[in-house]
Amino acid sequence: MAQCYKVAVIGGGTAGLVTAKELQREGHHVTVFEKANRVGGTWLYNPQVETDLLGLDPKREIVHSSLYRSLRVNLPRQVMGFLDYPFANKEGGDPRHFPGHEEVLRFLEDFAWDFGLMELIRFGHEVVRVERVDETCHEWVVESRTRETESKWESKEEVFEAVVICNGKSTEPRNAEFPGRDTWPGLQMHSHNYRTPQQFENKTVVLIGDGPSATDILREIAPIAKQVHQAVRGPNSQLKRLEKHDNAWQHSMIESAHKDGKVVFQDGSIVDADVIIHCTGYKYHFPFLKSNGIVTVDDNRVGPLYKHVFPPSLAPWLSFVGLNYKAVPAVVIELQAKWIAEVISAKLELPKQEAMAYSVEEFYREMEKEGWPKHHTHNLLYNEFEYIGWLAAQLDIRHPNWWENVTYQSVVKMRSHYGDRFRDAWNIDKWMQEMDSPTSAD
Ligand code: FAD
Numbered sequence: 001m002a003q004c005y006k007v008a009v010i011g012g013g014t015a016g017l018v019t020a021k022e023l024q025r026e027g028h029h030v031t032v033f034e035k036a037n038r039v040g041g042t043w044l045y046n047p048q049v050e051t052d053l054l055g056l057d058p059k060r061e062i063v064h065s066s067l068y069r070s071l072r073v074n075l076p077r078q079v080m081g082f083l084d085y086p087f088a089n090k091e092g093g094d095p096r097h098f099p100g101h102e103e104v105l106r107f108l109e110d111f112a113w114d115f116g117l118m119e120l121i122r123f124g125h126e127v128v129r130v131e132r133v134d135e136t137c138h139e140w141v142v143e144s145r146t147r148e149t150e151s152k153w154e155s156k157e158e159v160f161e162a163v164v165i166c167n168g169k170s171t172e173p174r175n176a177e178f179p180g181r182d183t184w185p186g187l188q189m190h191s192h193n194y195r196t197p198q199q200f201e202n203k204t205v206v207l208i209g210d211g212p213s214a215t216d217i218l219r220e221i222a223p224i225a226k227q228v229h230q231a232v233r234g235p236n237s238q239l240k241r242l243e244k245h246d247n248a249w250q251h252s253m254i255e256s257a258h259k260d261g262k263v264v265f266q267d268g269s270i271v272d273a274d275v276i277i278h279c280t281g282y283k284y285h286f287p288f289l290k291s292n293g294i295v296t297v298d299d300n301r302v303g304p305l306y307k308h309v310f311p312p313s314l315a316p317w318l319s320f321v322g323l324n325y326k327a328v329p330a331v332v333i334e335l336q337a338k339w340i341a342e343v344i345s346a347k348l349e350l351p352k353q354e355a356m357a358y359s360v361e362e363f364y365r366e367m368e369k370e371g372w373p374k375h376h377t378h379n380l381l382y383n384e385f386e387y388i389g390w391l392a393a394q395l396d397i398r399h400p401n402w403w404e405n406v407t408y409q410s411v412v413k414m415r416s417h418y419g420d421r422f423r424d425a426w427n428i429d430k431w432m433q434e435m436d437s438p439t440s441a442d
Pocket of ligand 1: 011033036075126168
């Protein structure tokens with residue numbers, strides 16, 4: 001008979017909801033702390049932006065979601081659902097394979113209702129401290145606060161036997177650094193605070209980065225901006241005009257920015273710009289976690305974590321879901337959640353603490369040997385299927401064939417094949433069928 005524990009889940013986004021569902025299925029007593037008043041996390045669009053548009057001020061009022069108003073998903077909906085709960089078309093919804101963000105929110109809300117999760121969630125409760133009761137036991141104090149009035153907060157402490165951290169990874173901006181950044185006179189913002197294009201009308205905009213947000217934002221502002229200059233890293237970065245836009249160019253990275261408004265690129269080109277938008281990703285941030293130095297964030301490596309989930313010396317009583325990127329998030333999140341739930345129930349066993357610690361060290365050594373920088377620790381670009389295959393094997397799950405073929409990398413390849421119009425041009429059903437056939441991996 002499996003043991004049941006009192007478990008706190010921090011966050012009611014995709015990861016928190018799936019984790020709560022899996023823990024509940026195992027019979028654990030689950031409380032989800034969610035600082036917003038609705039589920040959805042990232043998918044809860046907020047037209048507000050932060051007061052400090054680069055997110056440098058640690059005291060700023062945080063806006064959680066980084067969605068822009070026009071956002072349509074960049075992975076097909078077929079890979080955004082769960083094993084027993086596909087992201088299917090619903091009557092009155094957005095039937096497209098790459099729907100708008102509202103459809104994802106609806107899907108997550110339905111998921112929460114259908115699995116009876118709403119009653120587990122404490123809405124409007126922000127966790128401000130997670131700390132072990134004392135160093136000899138594995139109980140945790142979770143301190144949360146909720147607003148009583150506009151200016152008054154009420155705090156509460158509770159003890160849990162396990163804590164799962166699902167607070168999201170796309171809220172704390174990671175900005176580009178270059179000489180002159182902090183004295184450059186124009187407007188600078190991180191894509192976290194981009195919502196709509198209007199304010200860029202007739203402006204000369206420098207956009208840093210070439211991920212999905214940079215690509216979407218460029219496409220959206222180019223028709224109304226005076227000029228757009230995209231600064232990208234890598235061997236192919238050189239000055240060239242971007243196809244499909246007669247006012248947009250690609251450059252290498254920014255060399256420096258100057259008090260007269262000029263931005264100098266490493267390729268030697270110079271532009272007089274009004275705005276710089278940093279589409280440069282996010283930093284992991286756990287301001288509430290007091291682990292006495294056991295878990296740290298060092299150059300965007302959260303560690304030490306066994307398989308990106310368990311700190312060896314605190315396992316399984318502390319865990320993380322959803323840290324990985326350049327992977328299909330729903331698949332990774334669901335498997336991590338199932339693994340945690342079954343390990344806490346003692347249905348599955350973890351290796352001994354020393355063995356987990358050794359495995360983490362070995363992983364770090366391997367990264368170093370391959371020349372992978374520390375900040376890529378949770379990047380699954382080159383080992384996504386190996387990782388999800390490993391998790392599925394722990395759980396004895398026979399996964400659908402497409403898991404092996406529909407990786408983040410294969411989706412990106414198809415996106416670049418179809419270009420800007422990939423969301424409407426790509427025949428997803430046919431592609432999924434091919435990918436799901438047993439011979440497609442040959
Ligand atoms: P989140 O959704 O961020 O949820 C975290 C939750 O924790 C939030 O509700 C937050 O309020 C809560 N929280 C945080 N701190 C506290 C605290 N201290 N106390 C209480 N609650 C707290 N994925 C896809 O699959 N397809 C896409 O097309 C796609 N597009 C994306 C586009 C953008 C612009 C971004 C930023 C992300 C995109 N993603 C996409 C990734 C997406 O974020 C993940 O798929 C997934 O939704 C992440 O879920 P999460 O639960 O880990 O985090």
